[in-house]
Amino acid sequence: MDPRTNPYAPGAGLRPPELAGRDELVERGAIALDRVRNGLPARGMMLYGLRGVGKTVLLNKIRTDAEARGIVTASLEAPEGRSLPEIIVPILRGALLKISSAAAVKSRLFGILAAFGKAMKLKFNDIEVAIDAGPIFGVADSGDLERDLGDLFVEIGAAAGREKGAFALFVDEMQYIKKDELGALIAAIHRIAQDGVPVTLFGAGLPQLLGLAGRAKSYSERLFEFVEVDRLNEAAARAALVDPARRLGVDYAEEATMRVLRETRGYPYFVQEWGKHCWEAATATPIGADVAEDATERSLHALDASFFRVRLNRTTPLERRYLRAMAELGPGPTYRSGDVADLLRKESSQVAPVRASLIQKGMVYSPAHGDVAFTVPLFDGFMRRSMSLDD
Template sequence: MDPVHNPFSPGAGCAPPELAGRSGIERDAKVRLQRISLGRPAKSMMLVGLRGVGKTVLLDQIRKNAEAIGIQTVRIEAPENRSLPALLAPALRVALLQMSKMDAAREFATRGLKALAGFAAKLKIKYSDIEVGLDYEPEPGLADNGDLELDLPILLEQVGRAAKALKTALVMFIDELQYVKELEMAALISALHRCSQEQLPVTVVGAGLPQLRGRMGAAKSYAERLFDFPEIGPLNDEDAAAAIVRPIQGEGAEINEEAVKVIIERTKGYPYFLQEWGKHIWDAAPESPIQRQDVLRASDIAIAALDESFFRVRFDRLTPSEKKYLRAMAVLGPGPHRSGDIAEELHHKVTALGPTRANLIFKGMIWSPTHGDTAFTVPLFDEFMKRIMPGDSWKTDGV
């Protein structure tokens, strides 16, 4: 099989050749955003799910669909070490500058840029990482209180008025939203609530790990009235098969049914893993049709590739005590697990392991599906932990 024509593309946020199983969410998001652009009430969406389920790909596809129908968008990724104001300010500046070129929105967009100038100047004292070009002098009293929860609603209101003048919406697409600090999250939700009350077409479509739902609820109790939280999970067997078969057929090749079944069994239907297996079976197969034995031969290579990239990059961020905690979870299986069972496996009290567990949640390695439960955010990470820390020697290391 010619590697030049390999259709599969494993990589962080890389669009797969076949976005299988997500068309319903795409259609739903498009309707919601069209309603918001008309000033009609509609909840926006927060895509939640484990690593490797394709949240980023789906978020980008929804953004492209929105842009295709004339909706203004900005794309933001929230890393662990940046403040929300620092992320929003430059993105909103670009959006306002674009809208200011249109006669219908020029006045509103210009006032929005003045609001942004006051917003950035006053908040820079608290959020020193804000860096944004200022095109106008601030307007006194406009988004310049120096309090994020007071100023962000005023700023987004000005953005919303410019978008409304253009008969469109401004949608902020924010990935890795679970990393936004609670007070900053509260300010964002409050600002969006105000826009909704004023029927202004501004909203956020976000993506994050499963803990995002709880974090937004903790930040503002009415978050559930502004957003729905569709859970993005592994593909069912039919969609997983389509994600493999259609790209192969698109290149004029074939794969037999038994080979597809083995891929689905090994990947558990997780989209990123399907891409990884697809890449390696294509390269391993001598000819079409791809056979079951080609998949078996390529599986070891696919697992090794995942170990060195997808899994290892997360493992290397962990402290020794965090690695040991996850290894104890792996003994118990995929999960979720009771925190008490993990503590028992480590021969420690639950309270003594609290800081380690909290750090792992902050790093996005685990989450709590229900009170007292702990689960991996990375699919198949229990199997990786057994490979990277084999045997029982890890038990003798101190936490």
Template sequence: MEELLNPFSPGAGSPPPDLAGRDPLLAKAKLMLGRVKSGRNEQSMMLVGLRGVGKTVLLNRIRSLAEEEGYSIVMIEATESRRLPEALNPALRQVLFQLDSMAGVNDKVKRGLRVLRSFVGSVRMTVSEVEFGLDIDPEIGTADSGDLEADLSEVVAALGEAAQARKRAVAIIVDELQYLSETEMSALIMAQHRVSQRQLPVVLVGAGLPQLVGLAGRSKSYAERLFTYPKVGALSDTDAAAALQGPASEQGVEFTVEALAEIVRVTKGYAYFLQEWGYQCWNLATASPIGFEVVVQATAASIQKLDESFFRVRFDRLTPREKEYMRAIAHMGNGAQRSGDIADCLGVKVQSSAPLRSGLIKKGMIYSPAHGDTAFTVPLFDEFMRRTMPDWQPKF
């Protein structure tokens, strides 16, 4: 079939042709955006899920919904190597300048720019005077204490006041929230709490791995009341099949019932893998309908591609000892494993393996679905590990 017309799009954050199964979550997001814009309080939202379930795609869709509602957007991705203020500053600055460029001079917007200028100085970020604007003086005594929690709250509140004065609303959207430190998460939560208390038109929408819920709770005890935590997981069998058949049908191509069932079985309904299998099936098929035999070929091609990229790139960034810890988890079977059992498998004490576990959680490779349990954050990663370590033996 014509590869140019292939509707499937595996990639990091690449939007699929059909967001099957996500309508209820997007409806809640739209309600949140509408209520906040109209001056009513509504809990902000943090999406929680494993790698490859489509969290970033959903964030981008929520951004589009916010733009349709007339929101100004502050969108960033948290990383292990960059502090939260450094990531936020350029986006905050851009929104305030957009508000300032609207017709008429507005004191609230001017103050917002001055408060941001104070914040930049307080966190000692590398920002050239020319880039920020020589004509902007700091708001002395505001957002310049050096305390991130207090200062970020002042900045976000000033942003909310500026947006309110322009009859706008602001959506702060942060991906990969699990990479924030507890101090940074606490500051972000406190800032959202401040604007919620004052009913300013600002929402916070974030996404992260499952450890995000614990991080938020440790940072601020009231986080559970300030946010909802929709779980983004694998699609149901029906939605997974629809994610494949719908886009193909638009191109005049069908899957057989057996082919769809096999793809759903091997991908376990995870959004990224559905796109990968759909992509490979399309390119390997010679005609419609796409049958079971094509899926078998696509499975081999997909696994090879995933092993060389999606899985390998994550595994290769680990230290030798971290790799051994991951191998032990995979060796023990599917699903979550007890931390004590993993240590026994490695032939070490739990206390000595704890730093390895903590480091892997920080890198986003594993998480704790329950106290004392450990599981991979990447779906099907255990199968990848076993394919690449057939002769590995536990160290009892």
């Protein structure tokens, strides 16, 4: 088929041609937003799940819906190894520009943000913000992240709320925020939620986010709705594959659809990848089983060279051996850490640092004490294809 019209969108955070199977989650987000805007208690959402299940896409959708409601939003992706204050200041500055308030209110907000940046600069010296010497408000400038973030949110929320709006902060890859900074962010939201300030937080991250948030602040689970974003059920995966092509006059034979659903197991990223390759390989409609088979080969090849490979490239040789040993134990999804250690002919305590660094890098997580699992779906197959246990 014509590559110019290929509708599929494999990629990070790329809006899919069909946002399948997420209506209920989108609606839950919309309810939370409407409640916040109307001054009612509401819990922000924390979306957690494996790589490529569609967390970023969902977060972006909820954000677009928020903006359509006149809610002021700001969104950031937590990078590995940088401080939260450093990244949040420029992002909040962008949000302030969108608050249509009187000039005096605006200049107060910018002044307070500058003071926040300055106080944080003293503490986290990696932060680069243009700091104007303005009037001193004595707000958000104590240098205590939790308190200052709370102050800032109160000010922004009050300004946004004046026009029956609200302020919503969206944070992606939240598992990369350092523990004390995550605790400060959650505590700041907690404080303002109690005061009825129209501010809310939507986050997304790998499955370890659940435990990280709980350990940072034990009341996290009451403050936020933790929602697992999982692979698509059969009907949704089918819609994600079939509907975009059908809109362009191209159908799938049932065997082809079944083949793709089986290979992708309903993981959204993989459905996009397989759809793209089916389209590329097909010469006529309906797309048949032979095309799906061809697409499987092309898709695995593409995944091995990019989606899987970029993740493996971030690991050390020791970490790769650990991952390979996990894969040796089969498709999982969970593995006993002890079994992995046995395969490596080591004591659990000897491999614990490797396991910890893999968790830190977001390659694996621990679903329960003593268990370990890949954060990337189908990674076990890739590991078996790409190296042997003795490498």
